[in-house]
Amino acid sequence: MSTTTQAEEVRAQIGELLPRLRRFARVITRNVADADDLVQVAVEKALARAAQWRPGSRLDSWMFRIMKNAWVDEIRARRRRERVHAPEEAGAAVGDRSAAARDIALSVQAAMARLPEEQRMAIALVLVEGLAYKDAAEALGIPMGTLTSRLARGREALQALLGSNGET
Amino acid sequence: MNRFSEETLMAYADGELDLVVRAEIEAAMAHDPEVARAVERHRLMAAQVRAAYDGVLDEPVPERLATLVASAATAPVIDLAARRDGRRISVGPLQMPAWVALAASVAVGLFVGILLMRSPAAVYEAVEGALVARGALDQALDSQLASAPGDSAVRIGISFKDRNGDYCRTFHLQRDVSAAGLACRSDGSWHLQVLAAAPAIVGELQPAAAMPIPVLHAVDAAIDGEPLDPAAEAAARDAGWR
Numbered sequence: 001m002s003t004t005t006q007a008e009e010v011r012a013q014i015g016e017l018l019p020r021l022r023r024f025a026r027v028i029t030r031n032v033a034d035a036d037d038l039v040q041v042a043v044e045k046a047l048a049r050a051a052q053w054r055p056g057s058r059l060d061s062w063m064f065r066i067m068k069n070a071w072v073d074e075i076r077a078r079r080r081r082e083r084v085h086a087p088e089e090a091g092a093a094v095g096d097r098s099a100a101a102r103d104i105a106l107s108v109q110a111a112m113a114r115l116p117e118e119q120r121m122a123i124a125l126v127l128v129e130g131l132a133y134k135d136a137a138e139a140l141g142i143p144m145g146t147l148t149s150r151l152a153r154g155r156e157a158l159q160a161l162l163g164s165n166g167e168t
Numbered sequence: 169m170n171r172f173s174e175e176t177l178m179a180y181a182d183g184e185l186d187l188v189v190r191a192e193i194e195a196a197m198a199h200d201p202e203v204a205r206a207v208e209r210h211r212l213m214a215a216q217v218r219a220a221y222d223g224v225l226d227e228p229v230p231e232r233l234a235t236l237v238a239s240a241a242t243a244p245v246i247d248l249a250a251r252r253d254g255r256r257i258s259v260g261p262l263q264m265p266a267w268v269a270l271a272a273s274v275a276v277g278l279f280v281g282i283l284l285m286r287s288p289a290a291v292y293e294a295v296e297g298a299l300v301a302r303g304a305l306d307q308a309l310d311s312q313l314a315s316a317p318g319d320s321a322v323r324i325g326i327s328f329k330d331r332n333g334d335y336c337r338t339f340h341l342q343r344d345v346s347a348a349g350l351a352c353r354s355d356g357s358w359h360l361q362v363l364a365a366a367p368a369i370v371g372e373l374q375p376a377a378a379m380p381i382p383v384l385h386a387v388d389a390a391i392d393g394e395p396l397d398p399a400a401e402a403a404a405r406d407a408g409w410r
Contacts, residue, residue, distance in 0.1 A: 015237035022233070023224040036230055041385055043236045070385070077388040101219070108220035126182060127217040133184050152175045155213055162216075 010050040013059045014043055020129065021063055027124035028071055030113045038074070042067040061131065064139040068121055075117070111161035119154030122147055172196065172203065181210035291341065292360055301351050301358035309337055309351055309358045310409070313401055325379060326387070326395040327404065335409045336390055338383060340366060348379055350386045353409045362386040 014021075021042065025035035045066050046053075053062055112120055118140075125136035126147075137147040172180075172193060179185050180193045197204040291305035301309055308322035316324065325338035325348075336352035349363035364380040379387075396404060 011237050015234075018229045018233055018237065019225045019227075022227070022229065023221050026224050027221055036233060037381060039233055040236065041381055043233065044382060047236070073385065073388055077384070080388075104216055105220040105223070108216050112217070112220070123217060127214045128221050130218075133179070133182070148175050148179065152178055155178060155210065156174070158213060158217070159209070162213075 006053070006055065007047070007050040009055070010053055010059065011047060014046060014063065017060055017063060018043075020060065021067065024064055024124055024129055025067060025071075027112065027128055028068070028117075028121055030109075034074075038067060038071055041070050041074075045070065058135060060129070061135045061139040064125060064129070064131075065141065068140060072117075107162060108158075111158050114161060115154050115157055119150050119157065122150040123154045123158075126151055174206070177203070177206045178210050181207050181214060291343075292363075295357075299360040299363075301360060305339065305341065305351075306358055309339065309353075311405060313398070313405065315398060327401045328387070328391045328395045329393065330390040331392045333392075335404055336361070336387075338379060338387060340379075348383050350383055350390070352390065361390065 018039070021039050022035060025038045025042075026032065029035045029038055042063060046063055049066075053059065112123070115123070121140060122136065125131045125139055126133065129136075131139065133144055133147055133151075137144045140147065142150075176185070176189065177193070180190060185193070193203065193207070197207060291303050292299045292301050294300075300306075304321050308320065308324060312320070312322065312324050314324045314326065321341065321343055323340045323342070325340060327335060327337045330336050330352055332354075334353050336350060337358075338348065338350050340346070340348045346366050347363055348366035350361040351358040352361055353359075362382050364382045366380045366383075
């Protein structure tokens with residue numbers, strides 16, 4: 001595939017992935033404005049590096065990896081700039097649902113926001129994005145064993161946080 | 169206590185196990201309510217977490233994101249890396265992807281027209297696969313301090329050393345259009361790392377505050393330690409940025 005054709009292919013596929021990229025960004029940044037900024041930066045990076053994507057491999061995992069790296073860089077930069085981050089902002093639109101479902105969604109988001117970064121990313125990829133463990137581990141650049149242990153610890157923490165708010 | 173670890177039951181709930189272990193767990197679930205409850209708890213948790221974020225998929229995608237991936241003819245991102253067939257700008261031993269992002273703006277066409285054409289006023293040109301500062305920009309990067317009065321066409325933001333020990337400076341151009349970028353010194357010239365459309369500077373607003381995100385990210389990726397203070401900036405200039 002020529003560079004130009006591949007760039008166009010990547011561009012078109014990213015266009016279709018945008019809603020999922022925004023969702024993943026919302027989970028990891030916990031904040032609407034940061035999430036869309038992150039998607040923008042990641043898409044720009046991906047388009048500039050379109051030639052590095054291996055045709056036939058999963059573009060979503062590749063994008064998630066770029067987003068994860070961009071977010072890690074961003075957090076480091078913020079710490080350097082000593083800018084305080086407000087994490088507790090309600091992250092995702094919870095849409096038209098019953099009041100009970102909305103309550104659950106909001107408490108899940110609040111609990112997710114309190115998880116350590118690495119556990120939240122593992123959960124975002126496997127539980128929210130539905131990636132196989134293998135693909136999630138690859139996107140995060142970690143071994144499978146590390147991924148499963150982060151997932152297990154993250155779930156345990158969520159269970160503890162949500163359980164203490166009353167059983168659903 | 170059942171003989172399956174919490175991680176194994178979690179993996180089962182996520183559909184990750186091979187047939188043999190899956191069959192063992194299903195057999196255990198059939199006569200051990202504790203195993204069945206643990207699996208159910210994992211499944212419920214997974215469903216709740218997923219449901220908590222599903223609303224995002226139904227939101228309209230903001231236009232600034234949609235335009236990024238619009239077809240090449242109308243795309244606001246000028247992908248210099250792809251234009252050069254994937255070759256990369258070499259910045260000393262450090263290989264950086266050369267990406268120049270121009271945020272969506274009606275000024276983009278004009279901007280590219282003015283800057284990429286080799287008019288006498290061009291502020292950069294392509295030299296051996298790299299974009300090298302020329303004219304007023306080159307002059308400002310060489311000699312102007314961040315504290316210089318803000319009425320010139322180029323304002324300098326921060327100066328710092330990158331991980332190769334080369335000097336880099338952010339700048340803000342105000343000509344027919346407003347743009348900001350990062351340039352690093354190597355082989356005796358200023359190599360542009362990123363250039364992006366930026367809000368025009370009004371009054372005494374500091375350039376750093378007006379830096380577009382792509383420039384901030386390029387700085388974060390390159391910087392080694394902290395930006396130079398005014399004394400170090402002046403000393404580096406007087407030493408010719410070597």
